[in-house]
Amino acid sequence: MARLLTPRATFVGGRSMADAQLVELLTAALEAARQAGELPDCDVEIRLEQPPDPKMGDFSCNIAMVLAKPAGRAPREVARIILDRLPECSVLDRVEIAGPGFINFHLSPTWLQDTVREVLVRGEQYGHSTEGEGRRVQIEFISANPVGPLHVGNARGGPYGDALASLLEAVGYDVEREYLVNDGPDNTQFRLFGASVQARVRELLGLSAHMPEDGYKGDYVIEYARRLIYDHGDGLGEIAEDEDGFYEFAILGQELVVAEIRETCEMLGVEFDVWFSERELFERGKIDAKIDELWGRGVLYDKDGALWLRTTDYGDEEDRVLVRQSGAKTYLMTDLAYADNKFARGFEHLIYVWGPDHAAQVPSVKAGMAAAGVDPEATEFIVHQIVRLTEGGEVVRMSKRRGTIVTLRELLEDVGRDATRFFLLSRSIDSHLDFDLELARKESDENPVYYVQYAHARISSILREARGRGFATDDLLEADLSLLAHPDELRLMRWMADYPAQVADAAEQRAPHRPAHLSRDLAATFHQFYGTCRVIDEEAPELSRARLALVGATGVVLRNVLGLLGVGAPEQM
RNA sequence: GCGCCCGUAGCUCAGUGGAUAAGAGCAACGGACUUCGGAUCCGUAGGUCGGGGGUUCGAAUCCUCCCGGGCGCGCCA
Missing domain, CATH: 1.10.730.10 (Isoleucyl-tRNA Synthetase; Domain 1)
Incomplete structure (x- = not known):
């Protein structure tokens, strides 16, 4: 994962005043010891933490243990050297060496009382810092295909992306939240959705209908079909049953889907700055322009009637197709053009929050971006693990047929926004998450x-x-x-x-x-x-x-x- | 088969290489209200940190092998 933030030692804004003061004192002591030749000249991160027991002091620093090896001295001996060079300071009550070599600071009580003052003065800014220096970061999350309502399976990325954005804002980054609407003409799933909508519309109009074998057969598609007939009339039956027709229906259906998704996000308390349409990339010629650029870089080749990207040269297991035999572009192709678009909008750092079903594509997208000349440090892919709903210790199988919860909206209606967000956020993103419905409903x-x-x-x-x-x-x-x-x-x-x-x-x-x-x-x-x-x-x-x-x-x-x-x-x- | 994630108290999980002491919540047991919200607090009990090996002054944390579980592996997204 790319390191966006600089080491804490160089950063003052996120610390309490006392914390920052101690870092200054320690820095001075280290510098003095170096000049006296007592300690080696090496980069170290001064990190202060709270000791496990207040009796051990207010702050604790492990710097002596870190320096023990390069200095070739015992940790406690290093601690003594640092201590002897520590400048006088009124906030310090006493400093002592403890355990294997911790330097423990006991501060005068006034610093704690100053904290109360600081909190009251800074108000909602308390805890915030300026370390991000206003650098522009974009977080793209959820971005579910616009082929149906948000599912509990997509639910985790929403609060996560939103809260991560808030966290980064709190430390001084200029963050934008973005949702990618995959409404591109070459999106196979999207076209399949269009064909499914068309089949339902034709059924309702009493015309011959052809639901694709692997089409979207959920009842919600019938609802979309009804709405479309209500809004656009019987003329929908005249649209041809071919690729163009499928796409036309996909676009029509997508308007309903996206409206529904926006509503659900609103219920969830997630507000996106930008809803980005993949289709626009195609319509503005950004895809073709990207292909030309990649040819120029010498990373493309034709094989089997398809266009391939040499991702193996950049760490991928196999080369990847950008343009299929059919002429349709793959997701990787649009991802590359889309990333260009993001950088062109002035973002220095891109964060992608993806579901577990996308984990496997991370290496190829990374390799693809490297092949396209993107700095690997400038992008970051975060894959979250799955969510299971449980009730009374039993896993709830999500099933429309059985009437159990399927959509994020249903979950929100059941337990409310606060519980939904709190529960989904309360586990590490790397861990599977069991969402206990019974517990979330309890007001106790x-x-x-x-x-x-x-x-x-x-x-x-x-x-x-x-x-x-x-x-x-x-x-x-x-x-x-x-x-x-x-x-x-x-x-x-x-x-x-x-x-x-x-x-x-x-x-x-x-x-x-x-x-x-x-x-x-x-x-x-x-x-x-x-x-x-x-x-x-x-x-x-x-x-x-x-x-x-x-x-x-x-x-x-x-x-x-x-x-x-x-x-x-x-x-x- | 390959890849990613996980394995810590009965259950759900924190734990950023550090302290003679591995922590919460829930569940269990025992206590605490004439006064600010008892939707609270205090206490007790509960652990071979999946197992073996290694690195380190020091490992739940890093490396490696094994065991167990989840997810994924398309010219779909």
């Missing part, structure tokens, strides 16, 4: 999405209650945050301080399931705080104000993390 503590949303509703409720009892909630920044010293308060603040780094990591790893886990974790941390720390207490107004600031900040971060997922943060439930 067993359902993780309600657990997280409940935390937000509770926060809203506390703030409402506080206002009702005469506390102002619009001047939280003026609270005396130094009063926040309870272990559960510190834990909550520490969690929020780490959040920007977590977002940066999730974006770098293309892992929207991490914010899903983070949201659960933040909710739990908050609930725990709530259990031990009474927020509203008229007897202690100053402490109440400080805690209201902490609660408000938690609400901000919870909204932000749910925002990455596209899951709602309700004020009440």
Whole structure:
């Protein structure tokens, strides 16, 4: 997978202020040690993390262990060298060497309290960074063939692509979401769909009909046929039953299909910036132009009446056909022309999110792009694994006939947008996903999405209650945050301080399931705080104000993390 | 046959080469409300990280072989 992001050491925006400060201190110490000849001159990534136990400090760095080998010294010895060169800093309470060679930083409590302030000031921008420097990235996802409604099988790519786009936006990229409508004249499946629609239309008109052997025989095609007759009249029966006729019907049907898909995406909360028509590539002559260019590169040859691309020269197992004997172009051909079009629109990096059924074509598309002169680093292919629906531990076979869920729309109508998105996003994209319908329907503590949303509703409720009892909630920044010293308060603040780094990591790893886990974790941390720390207490107004600031900040971060997922943060439930 | 993905607690899954301590949720068991939302919290129990070998100061994580499961392998997309 191409590395889009630079190493974290060079990047400050995604860190809390304390985190960034420590990196500066460490960089200075390393530099000093190098100049003194105590450490070798080599590139290292300074990475700070939270130790497993707060007693070990607020931040921990493994740099001494990383440098042990090149320095030819024991890790703890390296740590000592770095420590001796570490500049003085007011934020540092104490620094110690621990375990095999970790450098642990204990910070003065004010830095955590500053985090609360930072969250309140930055609001929905908290956790965001500028590392992407506005570079233009495009994510193409779902892009199901326009031959029927979106299926549960396509469902995973939607929330994934959308949430990944949000993550990349959060770290400063300029991201566009795109859906490719495969309505090209040479798309065999699309023509087959057209022939199927025509057969249904003719049946309804009482004419002779020829449903193709491997045609689209689902009932929904009959619905399309009915709509088309209603919209266009009996004249549809006069369209010839030949290739041109099939395509004509495909285009007619496609308008209905795409409208339906758009509606489903809207229900899912996915908004595409561009719906790109493959047909336009053909109509604007982009395909033929691409073929000419490839001839010029010397990567094409004719064989068996077809036109082949020498992908084997670029790592593929066998050469691939670009133009079939019939003269029709293959998907690879249009993919290459389409990629040109994307780069011409100014994107520096292209991300393709594909279903598991497309996994096998990744190597040939990569090789094809290399043959066409595309920088391999500029494209990235992410293949997600399948989704199974389960209910009460049993796998639900998706079947129209049995009345079980088939379409994404039905799933959304059953469990709602928030549960659909949260469940689909909560697993690593590399893993198969079992979607437990029964659990997703539950409005109880067993359902993780309600657990997280409940935390937000509770926060809203506390703030409402506080206002009702005469506390102002619009001047939280003026609270005396130094009063926040309870272990559960510190834990909550520490969690929020780490959040920007977590977002940066999730974006770098293309892992929207991490914010899903983070949201659960933040909710739990908050609930725990709530259990031990009474927020509203008229007897202690100053402490109440400080805690209201902490609660408000938690609400901000919870909204932000749910925002990455596209899951709602309700004020009440 | 070849390729990709997975195998971690009863179930569903996190885990980015690091800490005498492999984590969540659900399920099970035992506790906690005169007060801010109990859709909550606290605790107990539950593991040969599929198995063998290797690399490393250090491996659930990297390499390799084997076992088990999923998906894919068209001049369809």
